[in-house]
Amino acid sequence: MSTSTPSPPISASINNSTSRRPPRKSTLTQQQKNQKRQRATQDQLGTLEIEFNKNATPAAAIRERIAQDINMTERSVQIWFQNRRAKIKLIAKKSIETGEDCDAIPESMRQYLMQQAMESGKPIARDLLGRTPNSMNTYGNGTLVNAESANTGKVVIHHFTCKSLSIGTWRRVGQNAMDLVIFYVPDKACLTYYINNDCTGYKIDYPFSYIKNITLENGNANGDPSGLPSRPRGLVVELNRPPNFFMDSSGTGGFHQCGDFTEEQQASQIMIHHLGGNPRQLSGELAKLVSLESFRNRHNHFDLHAMPASAPVSPIFPRPASQPNHMAHPHLAMFQETPFGMPMHHVPRGHKRTRSKSVPVAIDFSMLQQPMPSFHVQQPSTNMTDTSIYAPIPQHHNNLGPLGPNLRIDTSSGYGLDYRQHPMSAATTASPSEYASPSFYSSGANIEAVPASSFNTPYSLPFLSPMMEHPNLVNPSVSPLSAYSHGDPVIADQSPPLNGFRRSPSAEFLSIAQDHHATLSDDGMMLSEMYSKQNLNLPMHSPQVEDAVMASQMHEDASSEEMDQLHNMVPFGTIDPASLSPEHIVI
Amino acid sequence: MSTSTPSPPISASINNSTSRRPPRKSTLTQQQKNQKRQRATQDQLGTLEIEFNKNATPAAAIRERIAQDINMTERSVQIWFQNRRAKIKLIAKKSIETGEDCDAIPESMRQYLMQQAMESGKPIARDLLGRTPNSMNTYGNGTLVNAESANTGKVVIHHFTCKSLSIGTWRRVGQNAMDLVIFYVPDKACLTYYINNDCTGYKIDYPFSYIKNITLENGNANGDPSGLPSRPRGLVVELNRPPNFFMDSSGTGGFHQCGDFTEEQQASQIMIHHLGGNPRQLSGELAKLVSLESFRNRHNHFDLHAMPASAPVSPIFPRPASQPNHMAHPHLAMFQETPFGMPMHHVPRGHKRTRSKSVPVAIDFSMLQQPMPSFHVQQPSTNMTDTSIYAPIPQHHNNLGPLGPNLRIDTSSGYGLDYRQHPMSAATTASPSEYASPSFYSSGANIEAVPASSFNTPYSLPFLSPMMEHPNLVNPSVSPLSAYSHGDPVIADQSPPLNGFRRSPSAEFLSIAQDHHATLSDDGMMLSEMYSKQNLNLPMHSPQVEDAVMASQMHEDASSEEMDQLHNMVPFGTIDPASLSPEHIVI
DNA sequence: TTGTAATTTAATAGT
C-alpha cells in the first residue's frame, strides 16, 4: 500500500480531521478516530517540543491551545506529552544503569520529575531523576558524581533531599536541582555536600565520625499554633570538627582539596550545618542513615572514652548548651525505627500530587543546550529563567564573574593554595571530646565490637595508602590533608589494594581519573567506585532494602546494593508543610 | 560503545542474557543490548512459527517460556511476534487488494484479527480480518465472501456483529467466527445472513424493503433489576415477507437459490429474526444502517401508499399487535442519530480489549493446513477444539454426516429444486401493507425524492439481465426466483452491463466465478463486486464516513468508500453484558 | 536488494 505514492501534505490530511472537530470535552477524539494513525509532522513536533520544554505537564487548557496551534486533537497532544514523559523517564532510568549521559532531558522535565519524586516519598523515583541531571557530561570534569555514573554500579549512595545549606550566615540554595546535592555513601561513612557554582563543583564532606549529632527540625508545623515564623525545617547537623573542602578544577576531571570557601570561612568556625528540606522527606532519609552500622559506630574507633555507652536509650537528648546559635527547641522526639529503618510516622504514601500542573519553579533552559559540566548555580538573572521565586532567599556572594578553571565562591580568602586552615588543629575549635555527647547513639545496638584491624581513626589513618602505589598520584595542589579525611574504619578495613581490582567496564574510566589527580582518592565517589569493584567479589549487605528497587531491572545477579546506585542528585522543590508527627528529632 | 566487537556465537550470547534472566518485568533486554543484531536461527524460527500458529499473541509468560526454549530474550520474542503479526496483516491486506490468496495466515492469526475487530467496533479492523479468513483458498468455492476478497475493493459492506441467529426454534450459533456472518451491502440495500455448515455455505438474504422494522434488544441490562433471565440481546428484525434462501454447492464456486433450509421451514413462516449480539456493538452498527438512504427509503418505491409520511417523528413506535411471539417489551427508545449517523449513546469507546490474551474461542487448527472452503461450522467435537463454551446453546440438526456436494442442513424438506415456497405469494403471509407502520422512518429526512429511473421494485426488476449475456449462465438448479431478489433500485439503476467492466486484477476471478454458475448474480457479493468495478469510474457517496478509514492506507486519492471495503466476516466473541443506555431500540 | 530485527511513535487499556 505504501508502494510508491508520495505522502501527501500531512498537514492537509490532519486538517481534514481536526478542522471541524467538535469543541467538545477532552476525551473526545483522537486523530485516529477520524481517520488514521497520524504521524506528527516536523512542524507539530517542533511546537510540541518547545511546549514540552516549557512545561512537561501542561494543563488541559494549554494542551487545547497547543492542539489548535498545530492542528491536532487535544487528546493527541495529551498522549504525546504522556508518551514523551514516559520516554524521557525511561531514558533517565537507562542513563542511570549505563552511566551514559542524557542531555536530552529538558529542565522542565527535570522539574517535573523532581516534583514527582518529591511528592512521592519513594526513593526509587528520587534516584531516577535525582540521578539524571548529573549524567549529562560526566567524563569531562570527573566529579565524584561523574565517577559514580561511570561505574557499573556497586556504589550505594543515599541522598538527603535538601534545597538549602546554611552554615552560619553562609547559605546556598539549590535552584535547579544540580547545584546542591547532599548525600552520603554508607560504605564510606561519609557525608557530602556537593555544590555547583557556575559550572564549577565544590564540595564539603566529612566522615560520619565528625558528626556529633543530627537533628530533624520540623519547624512548628503542628502543635505549636503560635504565629511565630516557623523555624527553618530540615536537618541540623552538628559536627565535632570542621569538615573538608574540595573543589573541582573545572574540566580537568577531579576534585582537589582546598580551603574553606565559605564566606569568612564560617564553615571552619561554625559546627552547625543546617540542611533545609521537607521534614517528611528527610525523616525517612534520616532513618536510613541512622540505621547504618557505619553511622552508629561512627565514634567507636576513637571516641569510646568520650561517650558513655549507657546513655543512648534516653528518648530525649539534651543538647549541649554550648551550641552557638541554632535551634534550642523544646520539641524533641526520639527517632523511632521500623524494621526497615523507616520511622514509624513515615509518610503513609498518600501523596498529594499536583497532577499535570505546571510547577511554579524556575526553569533553566540554558541547561538544555550547553554541554557544560553537570552542575551550575544561581546566576542572578539567567536567560529565560525566572528566579524570582528564589529571590527572598538570601544568596551570598553570587555576584561572581564567569569562572574559568579557577573558582570563586563565597569566600574572600584563599582557596586553591591557601586551602588549609584547619587541618588537625581545627579540633581545637571544636574538638570531638568537647562535643561528644551520650546522644550519639539512637538505639541500643550501637556499641558493637570493632575488628581490630579497623582501628584507623580519621585522625591518623592514611587509608589511601594503597593508592600511593600509583606514580602520578602526587598532585601539586594536594596537601597532606587529603590523607586524613573519610576516616571510615570499615572502608579502610575492607579496602583492597588497587592493583587487586578486577577490571570492570568502567575500570578504564577509573584509571583515567586516577591519572588526573592525586586527589582522586579524596573524591568520595571515586573511592566508592573503586570500592565497588571489590564488591564484585565481596557483596556487602546494607540494612536498607527500600532503595534497592531498581536493581531488579538491571541484572538479577546484582545484589540489592547494586541497584541502589548513585543517588547523585537530590531533587528539591517546594517544601510540603504538611505536618509530620515528630517535630524535632535528634539522632 | 558498540563499535566493533565481532558477534560471538549467537546462542551463547543470548544465553548470557536470558538463561538467568530475572523473572523481572518486561522492558528487559533486547538481544541487541547484549551485542549485535541477531538473526534468528532456523531452529528458533521453527519454534516461533509453531508457537505463532498456536497463538499469535502469546502472553508475557508464554513469551518467556518460548524465549527460554530457543534462547532468545523475551523482548526479542515479543518483537518477533509483533513483526510477524504486522507482516501477516500486511499480507492479508494485500491479498484483499490483489485478490490473491493467502494460505499463509494461520488460524491463530485469524482468531486474533477477529477478536481485534470485534473489540474495536472499528470497521477497519473488521475489514481486514473479516477479510482474511476467506482469503485462504478462495478461488475454489467462490463463495460470496471469496468473491469479495477477490475484488479490488469498492464494495461497501457493513456487518452486524452477531453470534447467533434464531428464527423460531431454528437457531445457528457462530462458533468459529466463520460460520455465521451477518452483513448488508448498502448499495445493494440487501441484508444477508451467511451460514456455513461443514464447509458448505448457505445464506438467507432479503432486500431492505422486506424489513418491516428492526429492534435493538438490550435485554434487561439496566433499569430492570428484576431477576428475570434477560431477554436475548441483539437485533430483532421483523420482515414483511419471507427472505430468500441460497446455498453454495460446495467447491463449485457459487450460490444458487434454494428452498428454505431451516428446520421445518420456519423461516418461511416466522417473520421475526433474532440476531443475537452485543447490544453495545450492535447499537453502532444499527445506527449506520438506519442512516442509509437506501434503508430509510426502502419502502418508498412500492409502498408509499401504505405508510403515511407524517408519522415518523414520534419517538416511540407502537408495534403492531399482530406480532407473533417476540419481544413486546415496554422498553422502547428512539434511535437517535448524531451527525455521524451514530447514536448519541454510542459506546463511548471504552472497549475492554483483552490485551494479547488468547481468546477462549474454539480454535480450529485443521483449518490451517487444509485448503478447504472458507467456512465451516460446529462439529460437535472438533479435534483440539474446546466447544464446551458453546455447549449450552442449542444447535439444531448438527448431527449431519459429512457432506458432499449435497447439502443437509436443518431442513427435512426440499431444497435445491423444491426451493420455492413463498415467492410473491409469501406476501399473503405477511404483506408489506399489513406490517407497514409509521415507524419505518427514524428521522425526519426520510422521504426523499427517488430518481425516476430507479423505480425497479424488488418484485419485478430483473436486474440480473445483463449477466444473461454470459453463455453458461444457465444453471440447472437455478430457478426464476433468482431473478427477483435484492430489489435495490439504486443498484439496478446504476448497474452497468457486464461487458462494460474494466478489468481489475480480480476481474479474472470474477469471470471465473461467472463461468461457474448462473447463480452468480444472486450472490450479493459478486454483484457488489461487479458493482465495485464500476465505482472505479463512478465514485459513489454514502452517508457514512466512519468506516472509511482504511482507504488512506491504500491510495490517498481513493474516495472514502474505497477503503471501506469488504466487511466480509463478522467477528464474534463473548458478548459483553455491559449496560447500554437504551434498552430497546426500534427502527 | 529484499526482508527481517529493532527502534520509535501514536495510541489503547487498565489502574
Added chain:
DNA sequence: ACTATTAAATTACT
C-alpha cells in the same frame, strides 16, 4: 496521569 503494551511506521542491518 502513569504503566504497560501494542500496532504502525521507520530505521538498520545482513
